[in-house]
Amino acid sequence: MEHLVSMKQLSEEGIMALLERAEIFKKYGGREFPGKFQVANLFFEPSTRTKMSFEMAERKLGLDILPFESSFSSTLKGETLYDTVKTLEAIGMDALVIRHPYNGFYKELVGRTSVSIINAGDGSGQHPTQSLLDLFTIWEEFGTFKGLNILIAGDIAHSRVARSNADSLTKLGANVRFLCPAEWAGEFDSVDNWDEVLETSDVVMLLRVQHERHESHDVFTESSYHEQYGLTVERSKQMKDRAIIMHPGPVNRGVEIAESLIESPKSRIFKQIENGVYVRMAVLEAILKGRN
Amino acid sequence: MEHLVSMKQLSEEGIMALLERAEIFKKYGGREFPGKFQVANLFFEPSTRTKMSFEMAERKLGLDILPFESSFSSTLKGETLYDTVKTLEAIGMDALVIRHPYNGFYKELVGRTSVSIINAGDGSGQHPTQSLLDLFTIWEEFGTFKGLNILIAGDIAHSRVARSNADSLTKLGANVRFLCPAEWAGEFDSVDNWDEVLETSDVVMLLRVQHERHESHDVFTESSYHEQYGLTVERSKQMKDRAIIMHPGPVNRGVEIAESLIESPKSRIFKQIENGVYVRMAVLEAILKGRN
Amino acid sequence: MEHLVSMKQLSEEGIMALLERAEIFKKYGGREFPGKFQVANLFFEPSTRTKMSFEMAERKLGLDILPFESSFSSTLKGETLYDTVKTLEAIGMDALVIRHPYNGFYKELVGRTSVSIINAGDGSGQHPTQSLLDLFTIWEEFGTFKGLNILIAGDIAHSRVARSNADSLTKLGANVRFLCPAEWAGEFDSVDNWDEVLETSDVVMLLRVQHERHESHDVFTESSYHEQYGLTVERSKQMKDRAIIMHPGPVNRGVEIAESLIESPKSRIFKQIENGVYVRMAVLEAILKGRN
Numbered sequence: 001m002e003h004l005v006s007m008k009q010l011s012e013e014g015i016m017a018l019l020e021r022a023e024i025f026k027k028y029g030g031r032e033f034p035g036k037f038q039v040a041n042l043f044f045e046p047s048t049r050t051k052m053s054f055e056m057a058e059r060k061l062g063l064d065i066l067p068f069e070s071s072f073s074s075t076l077k078g079e080t081l082y083d084t085v086k087t088l089e090a091i092g093m094d095a096l097v098i099r100h101p102y103n104g105f106y107k108e109l110v111g112r113t114s115v116s117i118i119n120a121g122d123g124s125g126q127h128p129t130q131s132l133l134d135l136f137t138i139w140e141e142f143g144t145f146k147g148l149n150i151l152i153a154g155d156i157a158h159s160r161v162a163r164s165n166a167d168s169l170t171k172l173g174a175n176v177r178f179l180c181p182a183e184w185a186g187e188f189d190s191v192d193n194w195d196e197v198l199e200t201s202d203v204v205m206l207l208r209v210q211h212e213r214h215e216s217h218d219v220f221t222e223s224s225y226h227e228q229y230g231l232t233v234e235r236s237k238q239m240k241d242r243a244i245i246m247h248p249g250p251v252n253r254g255v256e257i258a259e260s261l262i263e264s265p266k267s268r269i270f271k272q273i274e275n276g277v278y279v280r281m282a283v284l285e286a287i288l289k290g291r292n
Numbered sequence: 293m294e295h296l297v298s299m300k301q302l303s304e305e306g307i308m309a310l311l312e313r314a315e316i317f318k319k320y321g322g323r324e325f326p327g328k329f330q331v332a333n334l335f336f337e338p339s340t341r342t343k344m345s346f347e348m349a350e351r352k353l354g355l356d357i358l359p360f361e362s363s364f365s366s367t368l369k370g371e372t373l374y375d376t377v378k379t380l381e382a383i384g385m386d387a388l389v390i391r392h393p394y395n396g397f398y399k400e401l402v403g404r405t406s407v408s409i410i411n412a413g414d415g416s417g418q419h420p421t422q423s424l425l426d427l428f429t430i431w432e433e434f435g436t437f438k439g440l441n442i443l444i445a446g447d448i449a450h451s452r453v454a455r456s457n458a459d460s461l462t463k464l465g466a467n468v469r470f471l472c473p474a475e476w477a478g479e480f481d482s483v484d485n486w487d488e489v490l491e492t493s494d495v496v497m498l499l500r501v502q503h504e505r506h507e508s509h510d511v512f513t514e515s516s517y518h519e520q521y522g523l524t525v526e527r528s529k530q531m532k533d534r535a536i537i538m539h540p541g542p543v544n545r546g547v548e549i550a551e552s553l554i555e556s557p558k559s560r561i562f563k564q565i566e567n568g569v570y571v572r573m574a575v576l577e578a579i580l581k582g583r584n
Numbered sequence: 585m586e587h588l589v590s591m592k593q594l595s596e597e598g599i600m601a602l603l604e605r606a607e608i609f610k611k612y613g614g615r616e617f618p619g620k621f622q623v624a625n626l627f628f629e630p631s632t633r634t635k636m637s638f639e640m641a642e643r644k645l646g647l648d649i650l651p652f653e654s655s656f657s658s659t660l661k662g663e664t665l666y667d668t669v670k671t672l673e674a675i676g677m678d679a680l681v682i683r684h685p686y687n688g689f690y691k692e693l694v695g696r697t698s699v700s701i702i703n704a705g706d707g708s709g710q711h712p713t714q715s716l717l718d719l720f721t722i723w724e725e726f727g728t729f730k731g732l733n734i735l736i737a738g739d740i741a742h743s744r745v746a747r748s749n750a751d752s753l754t755k756l757g758a759n760v761r762f763l764c765p766a767e768w769a770g771e772f773d774s775v776d777n778w779d780e781v782l783e784t785s786d787v788v789m790l791l792r793v794q795h796e797r798h799e800s801h802d803v804f805t806e807s808s809y810h811e812q813y814g815l816t817v818e819r820s821k822q823m824k825d826r827a828i829i830m831h832p833g834p835v836n837r838g839v840e841i842a843e844s845l846i847e848s849p850k851s852r853i854f855k856q857i858e859n860g861v862y863v864r865m866a867v868l869e870a871i872l873k874g875r876n
Contacts, residue, residue, distance in 0.1 A: 340663065340672075344650055344652070344671070347650045347651065348622065348675050351619075351622065351648045351650070361653070541667075541671065542662075542663040542667060543667065562671075563674075565671055565674035565675060566674045566675070566676065569676060
């Protein structure tokens, strides 16, 4: 694997190989490449969990990590992403982890640079390592994807997570359903309400209401969203015994999910974050091994 | 020690054990934990000396340090400090060094997270590693605290250093006196003027006029402050031969202290900064040893 | 060498020793000082290539690198550069790489601090490691400087690169000519137009139009600059077979140089960036060896 820019590039076997490798990292710790590879994390949008997760994965693999401050780089002098990447390639970087607000930012890079690109989120497009950590968390829980009922609830049209996950889960044999306001459905079909799906769902995957991406307050107040589309304490009682709750974070407490459910026994929200480190180690290893 | 959030949690013996360990680090260099622990420095207020001092202490101990840019983190998406800390715990961090403008920020964290918290300054509250480095510098100079006369001069009410130091020094047997404008005395009793205390003081500890915290210019001009409450060259001549001058920095030159005294033989201002690294190594070691 | 602040401090032999050392690093990789020295990169102006190049050079030498965020440091509390440097000296730093908007910022530091200073660009003054990488790129290409015709084109008066390079290249035996708008010539003599110099030039060194430093749009539009002072495709055809094109970056595409020439066979623009890492390793090594 030279780059990882979209879940679409991974076959079912490719996904499973990464999940199995992540499981090894989780059980036995990192395999070190001390001082052999240089990487940088280029985040052109604010992020704590994804950026810190990559930073941790990179350290656990023993990589050299060069700091990149997007707010203080030559992009302020008008330098394009392409020129920044070519500069970092010339400096000798092996891989760049990039988050950027433009959908498909990587299209102008792949094939034109010898540095490996890992997409850490492009606008409302893809976020493949988030998808992989979601898949890993489900697989760790159930040991399979075949026949699982997955409910994805929330702002589907604007979510890079929803798109990647829906595609991959379907490919791996799960049955994916959506629940969302009509305004946010995009090309997806939504079920009408929670009641018809909650009792048969193995996974309830909540999406973040992205106040920073659109004027959601024009459409809903926080409490009316919670009432209609959030996972309330009342609704959670309809869930199967072994069913789990997932959320990519950061959580809007009391909006997508009731505050008291976040750290409840059914929640895998912090487990997802933990698993993100192992999945990213697997991705980085797969890419860097190819450069040896 | 699981956390270090306030000097109040340390007994006299606890303080002395840290100072003795810092002395060992100063004489013989670091004890390495290479690659064993992951830490991050979360500074929600500008800082050079405290942040860089922790960074140096962490490197000298061989820790893995994950970069955290508060100005570019998910706090911009409204994430709370609690959620950020829980995320970093899930990612696998062992300890977080935190500076935050809210007094007592750590109260919502301690007992609710398994990651260790080190308070690097909370509002006008505590700043325990600054206190420890002040104590170390005095102890290194005089070999004891018993019977020393310590004068703390300046903006006592707004200083986290003054509170921590006054408590600890008194506990360790020193005699602490204060000199400050009536407006800035808070609950402390101020002596009337320099003359009655200078000749008997072993340590003159100056505090920073915090222009960024209150409208000090409404109360004093820089030169009138220097005249009344600053350590002038003239006043310094009244000091005992072995007496020393301390200041936590950054110094407002010509305000709290005459420019020419900053690097004079009596000044321990840069020695304090140097000692900060060893004291922080001792604190980090004490906390991380407990996690093994 | 204790500091590197200006090309003027280097003799012809001093320059050649650094270039030869850089060549060794390029061929055989780094010589490690693991954990022996602590350095920091203080950039008070935006930069990608220079900062990342130093970061890479430092990692390849195995140095400990402390992060410094100028936008979040105590300079916000009014701390002077001198006080910041004295603080970092006290913390135990060995060398500081500094870029600062003030010409000659290093004059108040050299002789007053024991930490080594490397000038990474001072206002419109010097930028010695950029000069060294330019020299290295020319020397790598031609094996000598004697008798080479070097043309420097663009905003000469405001360019720290032009000044350093002109001095050094002349000292090393090259013949330096300038081409620039009369408004930007400063103390330099400009030739009248490209035609009289292109056919005899071995190196065409283009300078960046620094939109961020002056109101260049008042003087030229982008296309009129390209027409008169840029290296157009048409002009490039007049160049000698073995002649090369250089540019310090970041490039204003279609202004100083035609877009299609940037990655053309004559261009050494990305080679310059690559060579910057080896040259900076040589400088850092020369300075740190002296501290042992």
